[in-house]
Amino acid sequence: MILSLLYFHPIKGPMVFFEYPEKVPDKIKNKMRGFFDLDMSDKFFEVSLIEENTKITNLYFEVTSCWARGNFEMAMLSVITDLAYQSELFHEILKEYSNKISSTLNMYKAFYTKGFLDENDHEIKKRREDLDSILNECYSKVVETAKKKVVGGPIVEKFKKFKW
């Protein structure tokens, strides 16, 4: 299970900004960039990649920004799991943590760690730390919830509680 945050880089386009606890496989990363670009009315959506036995649960959101074109940063919080998990489980968590991110004052600065606008801004590092801490907390909550309920009924649920 991986939690990732994609954001729209003004020059490079959609890019993975955060991935934990491991890197998102390149094949899946490319697909995620693809559907980040899709103009969908639904902000919460799920993509199942049957051959890769992978389900990606996504929430698109925006962060108000003084530095971005249009005055907002476009971001997408995603949970990458195998097909056994129900995406609905993560909806509330992703919503809660995307709200946390977008409601933190000057959080947009976290996206400019490699500073191409104002790298001397003292707040950039601090906001990046805040963002990492929110995302780590989000991951813990996702894992905790996932352990409680998976597709396949109580037997699968019980097996999933253990490490194999």
Added chain:
Amino acid sequence: MILVEKPHIIYFIGLIIISIITIIILVVLPRGTPVPELSTTFFLLGLGLNSTLLLWTIGGYLLFRWLQSKRKNPSLLIWSISFFLYSITFVAHIFRAFGIVDANENTSVFHFFTYRWGMVVWAGGMIYGLLKILTDKKKFQIYGSVGVLGIGFLSLILGLFVIPTDNPIEFTMYIFLHIIWIPICFTMSYIFFYYGYKTKQLGPKILGLGFFLLMVSYYGWAPWHFSNVVYLYFLWYFIFVLSLTPILMGFVIMSIEEK
């Protein structure tokens, strides 16, 4: 001039070693030394050795995974111990193949009990490990596994030492295998196959197949253990050894798939 890359130096050293061995063999043309004890039991040695190695590998791998998972899955440890204890029977087969009378489980009912109690513990361990996963209630975990151990030992004791029959070993195994062993193998097979089917994972399905084959192999145990047909018993033994491979593979693939 041949360029020998440093990373492949081991390959070239290997080539030199096998060349030396080849020269020696072609000069000496050695002939094998006979081991008369094995002339009629070589197949038992092979089967016993393969079974022991596979059971130890399964037990060792489960122990390794238990340690790797920071000791968070007690079932892995319980099953590991169970597989190690189960191997007692097959270690005895290795010694029996060398003609050691005391290692022959068919020498007497006492010998049979000595080398077969591990099967009862294996059955109890399988159920205990499974119940550890399926229920948090300690009462069910204990009752289930102690029940299996109790009935298992009771079948062995009654069949071997109490009920008088012409063939106590075969009679005991008819009871034990059909009341305890086969239902437990089927349960393990079903649970893992179900889990694999629901999660679309290959490892648990292979594991389920392994337990199913193990069950099938024991259907042939008692009917083909009588002295006039015992040569066919070894065909079932082959199937048994075969069943251990998917069990090992299943556990390995399961841990890889989890990642």
